[in-house]
Amino acid sequence: MAQLRSFLLLCGSAMLWASVGSPVRASVAYVLNCCNHPSTVSVVDTASSRQTGQWSVGTDAFAAVFSPDGSTAYISSEVSESVSVVQVSTGNVLATIPTGYQVTWMAITPDGSKLFAQSYDYAYESHIIAINTATNTVINTADTERCWARW
Numbered sequence: 495m496a497q498l499r500s501f502l503l504l505c506g507s508a509m510l511w512a513s514v515g516s517p518v519r520a521s522v523a524y525v526l527n528c529c530n531h532p533s534t535v536s537v538v539d540t541a542s543s544r545q546t547g548q549w550s551v552g553t554d555a556f557a558a559v560f561s562p563d564g565s566t567a568y569i570s571s572e573v574s575e576s577v578s579v580v581q582v583s584t585g586n587v588l589a590t591i592p593t594g595y596q597v598t599w600m601a602i603t604p605d606g607s608k609l610f611a612q613s614y615d616y617a618y619e620s621h622i623i624a625i626n627t628a629t630n631t632v633i634n635t636a637d638t639e640r641c642w643a644r645w
Contacts, residue, residue, distance in 0.1 A: 522540065554573040557599055566581060568580075576593055591632065624636075
């Protein structure tokens with residue numbers, strides 16, 4: 495089995511995530527359409543260049559990460575202040591995890607047990623939010639230092 499590689503491209507108002515078996519060609523691309531209300535994820539077959547599916551997720555989707563086995567997608571939504579959990583094979587939203595903050599970038603642990611999300615709110619404060627992926631619940635939130643120097 496070929497090693498799975500992931501690529502993220504941020505293009506204007508859309509983010510592209512492609513799963514590939516080699517660094518040259520991807521069979522499926524996932525495009526976040528952030529500025530639709532609700533936001534959507536377009537599933538595109540790269541061989542035919544056709545959209546094969548579309549998932550509705552929160553408002554102003556920002557980024558996506560996938561479970562290590564590729565079966566689950568986690569999509570952060572800034573305005574919804576949540577993370578949508580989507581079953582990749584069906585496009586069904588399994589859960590919406592409220593975070594209480596505008597969620598942006600995310601990372602998942604190698605074993606897939608925890609998801610860490612970064613938030614940035616209007617007061618220039620950032621937080622790291624830890625999510626248990628088995629229960630789809632927030633298990634911890636840590637404030638980070640202010641992003642801007644205090645005057």
